[in-house]
Amino acid sequence: MRIVVQEEAFDLGAEANAFAAKDAANGAIVTFTGVVRDLAAGDLDVMEIEHYPGMTERALTKIAEEAQSRWSLGDVLVIHRHGRLAPGDRIMMVATAAPHRKDAFDAAEFLMDYLKSRAPFWKKEITSDGADWVAAKDEDEDALTRW
Amino acid sequence: MRIVVQEEAFDLGAEANAFAAKDAANGAIVTFTGVVRDLAAGDLDVMEIEHYPGMTERALTKIAEEAQSRWSLGDVLVIHRHGRLAPGDRIMMVATAAPHRKDAFDAAEFLMDYLKSRAPFWKKEITSDGADWVAAKDEDEDALTRW
Amino acid sequence: MDVLYFAWVRERIGLPKERVETEAATVSDLVAELSAREDRYAAAFADLSALRVALDQELSDFDAPLAGVREVAFFPPMTGG
Amino acid sequence: MDVLYFAWVRERIGLPKERVETEAATVSDLVAELSAREDRYAAAFADLSALRVALDQELSDFDAPLAGVREVAFFPPMTGG
Numbered sequence: 089m090r091i092v093v094q095e096e097a098f099d100l101g102a103e104a105n106a107f108a109a110k111d112a113a114n115g116a117i118v119t120f121t122g123v124v125r126d127l128a129a130g131d132l133d134v135m136e137i138e139h140y141p142g143m144t145e146r147a148l149t150k151i152a153e154e155a156q157s158r159w160s161l162g163d164v165l166v167i168h169r170h171g172r173l174a175p176g177d178r179i180m181m182v183a184t185a186a187p188h189r190k191d192a193f194d195a196a197e198f199l200m201d202y203l204k205s206r207a208p209f210w211k212k213e214i215t216s217d218g219a220d221w222v223a224a225k226d227e228d229e230d231a232l233t234r235w
Numbered sequence: 236m237r238i239v240v241q242e243e244a245f246d247l248g249a250e251a252n253a254f255a256a257k258d259a260a261n262g263a264i265v266t267f268t269g270v271v272r273d274l275a276a277g278d279l280d281v282m283e284i285e286h287y288p289g290m291t292e293r294a295l296t297k298i299a300e301e302a303q304s305r306w307s308l309g310d311v312l313v314i315h316r317h318g319r320l321a322p323g324d325r326i327m328m329v330a331t332a333a334p335h336r337k338d339a340f341d342a343a344e345f346l347m348d349y350l351k352s353r354a355p356f357w358k359k360e361i362t363s364d365g366a367d368w369v370a371a372k373d374e375d376e377d378a379l380t381r382w
Numbered sequence: 383m384d385v386l387y388f389a390w391v392r393e394r395i396g397l398p399k400e401r402v403e404t405e406a407a408t409v410s411d412l413v414a415e416l417s418a419r420e421d422r423y424a425a426a427f428a429d430l431s432a433l434r435v436a437l438d439q440e441l442s443d444f445d446a447p448l449a450g451v452r453e454v455a456f457f458p459p460m461t462g463g
Numbered sequence: 464m465d466v467l468y469f470a471w472v473r474e475r476i477g478l479p480k481e482r483v484e485t486e487a488a489t490v491s492d493l494v495a496e497l498s499a500r501e502d503r504y505a506a507a508f509a510d511l512s513a514l515r516v517a518l519d520q521e522l523s524d525f526d527a528p529l530a531g532v533r534e535v536a537f538f539p540p541m542t543g544g
Contacts, residue, residue, distance in 0.1 A: 099252070101246075111323065112322035118343075120265050122263065138473075140536060142520055196340070222542045359389070
């Protein structure tokens with residue numbers, strides 16, 4: 089298990105290759121990568137991600153451990169950035185390795201659902217019109233009920 | 236949409252980076268990579284993958300088009316190898332890009348479920364004891380019923 | 383028409399592809415015709431529930447008509463991914 | 464104890480962290496105490512349903528006791544991923 093919280097960009101390809109290089113016990117590797125989207129209006133300049141140093145690592149570790157206890161996983165990776173990002177930048181990624189594909193998929197979706205609403209990150213969108221904190225979505229909270 | 240059927244190895248990292256480099260319209264990128272597993276016995280020497288040239292590309296294209304019609308996707312990638320592979324080798328990958336994570340995850344799972352039972356590939360496991368064609372699993376056929 | 387065999391069907395029949403001149407109306411008729419030829423065909427086609435068929439590279443059924451079909455392929459259930 | 468604020472709670476109160484000497488028994492008591500201090504606190508804590516609280520870096524509730532707690536953090540619902 090590897091949990092990384094950092095300001096710098098990460099290399100999705102290098103991380104995916106390193107993660108998938110482990111062994112022949114895990115037939116299934118799933119990655120999810122989150123990318124800063126342009127707003128509908130198309131005028132997003134910067135996305136600022138604030139986090140709670142200390143608690144962030146604890147929360148991510150707890151979520152990853154919960155995934156490992158629920159599914160048969162060979163490995164879990166979580167990388168999440170904070171600081172200032174631009175549209176198209178990669179915010180975060182998770183990766184799961186498992187003997188079977190269903191476990192790898194379910195665990196990756198679980199990680200994402202929990203990471204959205206239970207890891208202490210907050211997003212602020214800065215446009216030419218000003219700055220707004222991104223509101224939590226009811227559907228993200230609802231997504232937790234299926235696990 | 237890109238469909239690749241090839242004997243040569245592919246570079247998961249390079250493919251993931253290229254696929255995710257497209258644009259800021261898709262906030263969610265999911266990849267699935269299949270790896271040749273060691274058998275429980277641990278003595279798999281070679282996995283031979285036979286396919287039906289012509290039909291393979293048609294079937295994969297049809298499955299990818301079906302995914303695009305069912306979910307809101309920005310892009311789809313399918314790479315599948317044939318020929319002789321060793322334990323730990325990467326057999327195939329799919330990638331999906333979507334504005335929303337649920338679409339990217341569901342489409343990737345759909346692609347995998349259909350690819351397992353509806354794309355003309357056949358696997359043969361060669362061990363020190365001999366060679367056996369891998370039998371299709373009922374659970375893989377059953378997985379299709381949820382879509 | 384061209385008849386193709388894959389995986390253990392190919393191994394059992396002993397060739398990957400052959401040209402077959404036939405008046406068979408359906409896939410089942412073609413299977414019966416081939417099975418009558420030689421034991422290796424009869425062995426390969428013994429259990430149709432273990433086989434799949436594609437007509438011109440599209441999955442099909444054993445009761446499908448062969449009119450206009452140029453390529454028939456027989457193989458076991460697929461195991462991709 | 465240390466009290467931390469994040470996102471718009473931090474902006475509204477105007478600081479990220481402060482040392483608070485308090486006898487408050489629960490989180491709610493602490494919120495009431497802070498809200499009584501100045502308008503900016505009252506504004507930040509006006510709608511508790513829009514807030515979350517963590518005690519020593521674990522998510523908690525507003526009726527949780529503060530005994531033994533070293534670090535309290537207030538913030539809006541999280542938006543990671």
